[in-house]
Amino acid sequence: MSLNYDQAIEKYEPTLGLEVHVELNTKSKMFCGCATEFGAKPNTQTCPVCLGLPGALPVVNKKAIESSILIGLALNCSIAPFSRFARKNYFYPDMPKNFQTSQYDEPICVNGFLDVEVVTDEGMKTFRIEIERVHMEEDTGKSLHVGGSTGRIHGAEYSLLDYNRAGIPLVEIVTKIVPGTGKYAPLVARGYVAALRDILRGLKVSDVKMEQGSLRCDVNLSLSKTGSGELGTRSETKNVNSLRSVERAVTGEVIRQANRLENSERIVQETRHFLEESGETRPGRSKEQAEDYRYFPEPDLVPVVPDAKWIEKLRKSLPEKPTDRRVRLQTAWGVPDKEMAAMVNAELLDTVEETVLLGADPTKARSWWLGEISRVANDKGVLPTELISIKDVAQVIALITSGELTDKLARQVVEGVIAGEGNPSDVINKRGLKVVSDDSQLMKAIEDSIAAQPETAERVRGGNIPAAGALIGAVMKATGGQADAVKVRELLLKHLGQ
Amino acid sequence: MAAALNNKEISAVELANQHYEQIAAVDKDVHAFLYLDKEGALAQAKVVDKKRAAGEKLSPLAGVPLALKDVMTQKGVPTTCGSKILEGWKPPYDSTVVSKLKNAGVIILGKTNMDEFAMGSSTENSAYGPTHNPWDLSRIPGGSGGGSSASLAAFEAPLAIGTDTGGSIRQPAAVTGTVGVKPTYGGVSRYGLVAFSSSLDQAGPCARTVLDTALLHQVIAGFDPKDSTSINQAVPDVVAAANKLDIKGMKIGVVKQLAGNGYQKGVENKFNEAVAELVKLGAEIVEVSCPNFEYALAAYYLIAPSECSSNLAKFDSMRFGLRVGDDGTKGAEEVMNLTRQAGFGREVKRRIILGTYALSSGYYDAYYGSAQKVRTLIKQDFDAAFTKCDVLVSPTAPTTAFKIGEKSNDPLAMYLNDIATIPVNMAGIGGMSLPCGLADEDNLPVGFQIMSPAMKDDRMYLVGGALEAALLSKWGKPILDFAPKLVGSK
Numbered sequence: 001m002s003l004n005y006d007q008a009i010e011k012y013e014p015t016l017g018l019e020v021h022v023e024l025n026t027k028s029k030m031f032c033g034c035a036t037e038f039g040a041k042p043n044t045q046t047c048p049v050c051l052g053l054p055g056a057l058p059v060v061n062k063k064a065i066e067s068s069i070l071i072g073l074a075l076n077c078s079i080a081p082f083s084r085f086a087r088k089n090y091f092y093p094d095m096p097k098n099f100q101t102s103q104y105d106e107p108i109c110v111n112g113f114l115d116v117e118v119v120t121d122e123g124m125k126t127f128r129i130e131i132e133r134v135h136m137e138e139d140t141g142k143s144l145h146v147g148g149s150t151g152r153i154h155g156a157e158y159s160l161l162d163y164n165r166a167g168i169p170l171v172e173i174v175t176k177i178v179p180g181t182g183k184y185a186p187l188v189a190r191g192y193v194a195a196l197r198d199i200l201r202g203l204k205v206s207d208v209k210m211e212q213g214s215l216r217c218d219v220n221l222s223l224s225k226t227g228s229g230e231l232g233t234r235s236e237t238k239n240v241n242s243l244r245s246v247e248r249a250v251t252g253e254v255i256r257q258a259n260r261l262e263n264s265e266r267i268v269q270e271t272r273h274f275l276e277e278s279g280e281t282r283p284g285r286s287k288e289q290a291e292d293y294r295y296f297p298e299p300d301l302v303p304v305v306p307d308a309k310w311i312e313k314l315r316k317s318l319p320e321k322p323t324d325r326r327v328r329l330q331t332a333w334g335v336p337d338k339e340m341a342a343m344v345n346a347e348l349l350d351t352v353e354e355t356v357l358l359g360a361d362p363t364k365a366r367s368w369w370l371g372e373i374s375r376v377a378n379d380k381g382v383l384p385t386e387l388i389s390i391k392d393v394a395q396v397i398a399l400i401t402s403g404e405l406t407d408k409l410a411r412q413v414v415e416g417v418i419a420g421e422g423n424p425s426d427v428i429n430k431r432g433l434k435v436v437s438d439d440s441q442l443m444k445a446i447e448d449s450i451a452a453q454p455e456t457a458e459r460v461r462g463g464n465i466p467a468a469g470a471l472i473g474a475v476m477k478a479t480g481g482q483a484d485a486v487k488v489r490e491l492l493l494k495h496l497g498q
Numbered sequence: 499m500a501a502a503l504n505n506k507e508i509s510a511v512e513l514a515n516q517h518y519e520q521i522a523a524v525d526k527d528v529h530a531f532l533y534l535d536k537e538g539a540l541a542q543a544k545v546v547d548k549k550r551a552a553g554e555k556l557s558p559l560a561g562v563p564l565a566l567k568d569v570m571t572q573k574g575v576p577t578t579c580g581s582k583i584l585e586g587w588k589p590p591y592d593s594t595v596v597s598k599l600k601n602a603g604v605i606i607l608g609k610t611n612m613d614e615f616a617m618g619s620s621t622e623n624s625a626y627g628p629t630h631n632p633w634d635l636s637r638i639p640g641g642s643g644g645g646s647s648a649s650l651a652a653f654e655a656p657l658a659i660g661t662d663t664g665g666s667i668r669q670p671a672a673v674t675g676t677v678g679v680k681p682t683y684g685g686v687s688r689y690g691l692v693a694f695s696s697s698l699d700q701a702g703p704c705a706r707t708v709l710d711t712a713l714l715h716q717v718i719a720g721f722d723p724k725d726s727t728s729i730n731q732a733v734p735d736v737v738a739a740a741n742k743l744d745i746k747g748m749k750i751g752v753v754k755q756l757a758g759n760g761y762q763k764g765v766e767n768k769f770n771e772a773v774a775e776l777v778k779l780g781a782e783i784v785e786v787s788c789p790n791f792e793y794a795l796a797a798y799y800l801i802a803p804s805e806c807s808s809n810l811a812k813f814d815s816m817r818f819g820l821r822v823g824d825d826g827t828k829g830a831e832e833v834m835n836l837t838r839q840a841g842f843g844r845e846v847k848r849r850i851i852l853g854t855y856a857l858s859s860g861y862y863d864a865y866y867g868s869a870q871k872v873r874t875l876i877k878q879d880f881d882a883a884f885t886k887c888d889v890l891v892s893p894t895a896p897t898t899a900f901k902i903g904e905k906s907n908d909p910l911a912m913y914l915n916d917i918a919t920i921p922v923n924m925a926g927i928g929g930m931s932l933p934c935g936l937a938d939e940d941n942l943p944v945g946f947q948i949m950s951p952a953m954k955d956d957r958m959y960l961v962g963g964a965l966e967a968a969l970l971s972k973w974g975k976p977i978l979d980f981a982p983k984l985v986g987s988k
Contacts, residue, residue, distance in 0.1 A: 048591050052812045054584065054692040055571045055593055059726050087808050089857070093830045098811035159830065161816065294857035296866060299696035299805055301726050 005251055006183075008258030014185040015231060016178040016250070017220035018129075020196055022171045022206045023139065023213070024067045030138040030169035031058030031101065038212055042162035050167035052096030057300050060085075064136060064169040065108070065304060066314065067205040071171055072109025072134045073315050074199050082305050083108045085136070085298040090291065093159065094141035096166050102137035104295045108304060109134035114199070115323060116191040118184050119341045127188050130176040141166040171205075177231070185221075185254065190247040193217050194347070197243075198322040210241050217246050221253045223261060232257070233267040237281050240274045243347075248279040256281065329353060333362035346370055351385055358394035361401060368393055372411060376418060387418050395424045403484055409433045435484050439491065442475070442483060446492050449474035460496045468492055499656055500713070503561040506550070510543035510561030514605050516988075517563045521607070521654045523986035529629050530639075530649040532568050534608035535575050539563070546603040558713055560603030565655035567646050568609035569616055570701065571690040572596045575606075579692050580614040580624040580642075583841025584819045593690015594722045595659060595701050602717045607655055610645030614843045615810065616666055616694040618642050619915040622906050623845045630902070631674060633942055633981050637899040640670030646704050647674040652984060657714050658704040663694050664798055665895070665919025667702045668931035672894035672945020675933040675977045677711045677962070678704040680919075682952045683926030684729035687722030693809040695802040696727075698923040706978060708932060708962040712740035715955070731953060739956035740963040746780035750961065751887035755791045756918045762897040764937025768944040769893045772934035775968045776891075776961070784887050788879035790872065794921045795913060797872035800856050800865050801924075806846075807853030813841065848909065877925045884951045889961050892918050894931040894945030922949050930958040932966055933977045943977060 003011070029036055032049035048056035072079050086104035112131035117124055142165050147157025173196065181188040197208045197215060207214045222234035235257070237249045252274075257267055272281035320328075326349065330340045333356070343349050348369050355365040369384055373393070377384040396413055399405040405413060405428075416427030428434060449471045450457040459467040468489065475488045502508045518536055525531055546561040566572060569579050571589035573596075578584045592600070599606060613623035621629040621644030631639040632652040639648040643660035647670035650658055660667035662680035671678030679702045686701045693699055703714035719733040752773060757766060777783055815821035815837035816830070823836035842850070856865035883890055895915055905911045922929035927949060934946035946965065950957040970976065 048589075051817055053589065053591075053818065054577070054579070054587075054812065055589065055690040056591075057689050057725050059724060089808050089811060091811065091814065091831070091834060093814070093816050093834075096812065096817065098814055099808050158826075292859045294808070294854065294859070294862075296804060296808070296857055296862070299727075300693075 002259050003255065003262060005255055008254050009183040009185075011226060012223040012254070012258050012261065013179075013226045013228075014181065014250070014254055015222050015224065015234075016175070016181060016185055016189055017234065018175045018178070018189060018192055019218040019220070020173045020193060021216045021218075022071075022173065022200055022208070023215070024064055024169040024171060025204075025206050025214075026061055026063045026067065026169055028061055028063075029167035030061050030064055030136070031167055034167065036168050038207075038214075040164055042160070042164060045164040046166070050096065051163055052098075058101060058298075060301060060304065061169060065306065067169075067203070068108050068134060068136050068171050069306060069311060069314050070203050070205055070318065071173065071200065072112065073311075073318055074203055074321070075109070075112035075114055075131050075134065075173070077109035077112030077131060077134055079306065079311050080106065080108055080110060081308070082106070082303055084303045085301045086295045087298050089294040092140065094143045094161055094163075094166070096141065096163060100137060100140065101298055101301070103135035107133040107135035114192065114195055116188055116195050117323070117341075117344070118187045118191050119338075119345070120184060124337055124341055125184075127178075127181060127184075127191070129178055129188075129192050132174045132176045134171060134173050137170050137172060139165050139168040139170050186247040186250040189219060189250045190243050193246050194243050195322060202319045202322060210243070213239075213241065216241060219246060219249050219253070221250060221257070222267070223254065223257045232261075233269050235267065235270055235272050235281070237272045237274050238284065245274055245276065249274045249281065252279045252281055333366075335362070335366065339366065342370060346374060348374070348384065351390060354390045355394050355397070358391065360394045360397040364397045364400065365393070368397065368414075372414060388414065392417050392424055399424065403487070404435050405433070406435055406481070406484055408481055409435065433482065435482055442479070442488060442491055443495070445475045445478045445483070446471070446488070446495055448478060450496075457496060460493070460498060463498070465493070465498060468496075468498075499562055500558055503550070510546040510550075510603075510605060511540055513561060514539050514543045514563050514607065517607055517655055520652070520988055523988065524632075524652050524984045525654060527630060527635055527984060528632055528648050528652045528654070529627060530565065530610050530645045530652060530654055531608045532578060532580070532611050532626055532645070533576050535572075535606065536608075538575065539605050539607050542600070542603075543605050546605070549603070557602040557717065559657070559717055561605060562657055563605045563607045563655050564599060564657040564659065564714075565608065565610045565646055565649040566596070566606050566659050567643050567661055568612055569661050569692050569694075570595055570659060571692070572606060572609070575609065577609065577692065578626070579616070580612040580626060581841065581843065581846070582625045582820060583813045583837065587819045589690075591690065594687035594724060595718045596690060598718050598720075599659075604657065604717065610643070610649055610658065612645055613642035613666075614846050615692070615806070616642040616661060616663055616699075617806070617845050617849055619665070619669055619912055620900075620902070620905070621645060622902060623843055625843055628902055631899045632984055633675065633899065636901055637942070638673070638902055640673040640895075640899065642666040643670045643678070643704070647671050647676050647678065650674065650676040650704060650706050651978060651981065653978075653987065656706065657710060659701060659714075659718070660704045661691055661699055661701045662919075662923065662929075663698045663700075663802060664923050665916040667704060668919050668929055668945065668947060669895045669915060671704060671931040672933075672947075673899035673943060675943030675981065676704060676706055677708055677930070677932045677966075678702065679711050679715060679955070679958070680922060680929045681715065681719060681955050682729070682928045683923075684727050685733070685928070685953070685955060686719050687725040687728050689722055689724040693805075695805040696809060697805060698798075698802060700923070706976070708930075708959060708966045709737070709740045711930075712736040712959050712963075715959075729953060734954060734956035736956050736959045739959040742960055743964045743967050745776065745961055745964045748781045748889070748961065749784055749887040750776055750781045751784050751786040751883050751890040753791070753883070753890050753892045754785055754787045755789070756892035760896050760914065760917070761893060762937060762939070764939045765893050765895070765897060765944050768935035768937060769946060772946050772965060772969070773891065775965060775972070779964055779968060781961075786883040786886055786890065788876070788883055788921070790875040790879045791921050793872045794876055794924055795917055797869040797876075798916075798920045798924060799852070799913060800869035801873065803849040803853030804856045804866050804869075805853065807850045807857065810842075810846065810850055813838065845909070873924050876921050880921070880925045880927060880949075880951070888950075889957050890949040891961075892947045892949075894918060894947040898937045898940055898942035898944060918947060925952075927952050928955040928958055930962050932962050934965070934969060936977070936980060
């Protein structure tokens with residue numbers, strides 16, 4: 001019998017550790033002047049330095065240091081007054097020098113934290129994730145294995161190497177071990193990466209596109225018997241490339257490890273690869289015998305000694321913290337906790353805020369994005385903003401507010417925009433979707449409805465207001481739904497002396 | 499030569515051709531050069547001649563030929579570092595030193611032989627065969643820059659570039675009767691110098707006189723934004739210092755530890771006679787003690803191999819150089835292994851293994867860590883010594899040139915040759931070797947080492963220039979005039 005997640009988490013306590021690699025969006029690479037643009041023709045963004053040609057020497061990109069310090073400050077870290085690069089020595093064909101220039105025992109930022117909010121059974125709860133270090137390193141090149149069936153190195157006929165990525169500045173953010181998340185471990189892991197991504201986006205230091213690999217997460221997870229207080233053997237699931245995958249990877253590993261432990265099988269300390277299709281992981285390299293990287297201080301670079309004044313200047317330039325921003329927006333918009341959480345979880349806070357900034361009513365903005373648009377987006381498997389622009393949604397909401405569109409008509413407009421019929425004005429014109437606001441036209445329809453249902457009209461006259469519904473319905477029907485129901489009601493009641 | 503060029507008594511093209519003739523005549527015996535770039539050099543010489551004819555203001559060394567150690571990259575010209583693993587590699591870029599030479603109109607004749615990846619003291623470790631000492635062809639010309647120094651002594655080139663990690667400029671200068679300077683670490687850009695040991699490597703000028711060396715020093719030195727370890731400070735005026743010839747009142751320290759056991763009698767005698775000359779010139783001699791020099795050699799043979807084990811990892815056949823075993827049946831890892839097995843020589847492998855071991859987890863602190871501590875202690879020895887004197891002096895090498903093959907099977911004996919030069923690299927300060935006579939027992943040149951504090955390179959030129967002038971008047975002719983004439987030499 002195998003355990004499912006709920007059974008697994010009842011018997012075992014998960015401990016997380018998260019390592020996030022962020023590609024900085026500097027214009028040039030970490031140690032040379034080459035461009036960093038994504039998707040360029042292979043090996044067109046290279047030079048003697050990032051190809052590791054004999055004689056070439058690295059020079060640190062100052063912008064990368066600045067970005068790293070900003071990240072450290074935003075994560076409440078202390079910035080080391082003296083940090084160094086080291087060489088991590090190992091052979092791999094896509095690593096030009098066969099050592100990676102990275103920070104080792106002297107990283108640029110240490111000891112920070114990040115608060116992650118998760119919706120629990122008891123409402124919104126904050127988990128504090130402690131950050132051990134933030135350090136700088138360079139990315140490797142890319143290998144493309146050609147031939148064979150799997151695209152993996154084994155069985156390939158030959159391999160192609162692209163060094164465009166080699167030397168792109170990376171920042172690695174490593175948490176301390178994260179205990180005590182219990183059954184929320186998958187949500188905490190996901191929430192952490194999402195919160196980190198929001199911070200990085202706010203700092204404008206990275207594109208943070210998980211699907212392009214500019215933000216990658218390694219998930220470390222171990223289980224211990226609930227209440228035992230002992231740390232188990234961990235596995236490290238590499239390069240998990242979406243928030244959903246982070247959540248699924250944690251869930252998958254909890255189930256896998258719990259079932260092994262149930263069967264008295266050993267957890268092997270190893271790296272694992274996440275499989276998008278199944279949500280499971282498969283084993284990679286064993287780490288049972290710790291690889292010896294023979295780290296030593298990089299003699300080609302001088303230590304990084306950032307000026308204290310510079311650090312303070314950077315601290316002052318930090319943007320508003322995402323958590324502070326959420327509190328501010330929630331207060332300004334008057335949104336209940338649950339709905340705020342829904343917006344955050346759906347990753348639509350930015351979108352809603354931008355819509356509001358274009359003049360839209362916050363409640364309407366929220367309900368449109370989270371409701372109708374999200375529903376269609378989910379069906380199609382795309383992001384809401386890929387369906388319709390923020391500007392178009394703001395315009396639709398403005399038309400509703402001014403009474404030119406009813407909610408029902410607005411839905412048709414949105415549907416038309418999504419179907420590619422143009423912007424809201426185009427759709428309104430093409431489909432003739434305009435609220436009938438001409439009173440005389442409405443009055444004619446009202447009189448017609450009264451004539452058709454004289455008894456109902458009489459009841460309304462007699463004070464039976466709810467009975468007006470039937471008459472309003474008839475008017476709406478007669479105007480093809482293009483009338484503003486509120487207005488129809490107002491006119492009708494007035495006409496019937498109410 | 500520079501004067502003759504300036505007065506238009508000879509053109510740069512003629513001068514280059516004369517040197518190529520000399521090379522053609524003697525290099526089959528000396529084997530100083532690995533590659534001659536005659537076409538490139540003559541084209542460059544033509545440009546200089548044209549500019550001179552047009553009355554353009556040229557740098558003092560414009561049109562003067564130079565021999566370049568094969569460890570510096572020069573765009574489009576093969577660079578082997580004396581190794582099979584780089585056979586056929588043509589770098590796509592100029593090292594900063596080469597750019598500066600080209601800008602100054604210096605004519606680069608070709609690339610000179612060296613111990614593979616600059617690891618050695620005799621040039622016997624070159625994968626392309628040893629260089630022979632022009633003073634006695636059966637002897638070594640020193641190393642690793644034996645090719646550069648031999649080319650000077652054989653009059654194949656008047657200027658040369660060397661690199662010095664543990665003495666590779668100074669020891670060859672000493673045993674060939676020429677001058678060589680290792681500038682302060684960071685004084686000359688390392689960009690384009692194929693690294694052996696990054697924290698110790700330093701390129702420097704070689705010539706037959708102190709003044710020529712200073713003129714070349716002036717051309718290649720200075721801050722380079724492409725080398726993070728280069729020093730962003732003005733280059734001391736080494737040319738003025740070399741011309742000054744006045745050392746009255748200077749305090750010169752003789753290092754107690756760099757004498758005695760292991761030093762050849764004739765070397766010590768010539769060294770002491772030179773010190774006596776300095777006294778005659780009005781310098782004050784102080785004896786200083788540098789107790790930690792004793793550990794310098796051991797520490798050096800941990801730091802240099804450690805760094806080299808990492809620096810040489812890039813020679814993996816993936817992007818450049820030799821590739822062995824790529825027959826379509828083997829994986830990348832196997833091809834890397836086969837290439838490195840075939841491409842590296844014994845000394846290089848020995849040091850890679852040594853360095854890999856010294857950096858290994860569990861051994862790092864005991865080896866690399868301790869060696870770094872020794873380095874700090876050596877620096878402190880120098881700092882203390884320089885509070886008592888302006889420069890330090892010692893013999894450059896404990897012996898004169900030994901026979902080819904004499905020590906090639908005894909690495910430790912070979913390593914001992916650098917005992918007096920290594921402390922300078924460990925501390926990152928400047929060091930010069932200039933000839934101070936011929937040893938009585940073998941009539942071979944003896945080198946005199948002058949060490950100056952970091953970024954005070956002018957001091958060694960000051961003392962070196964004055965000593966050279968005094969010795970010249972004593973001998974009546976330059977030391978190289980005492981050397982036997984090479985067969986075919988002009």
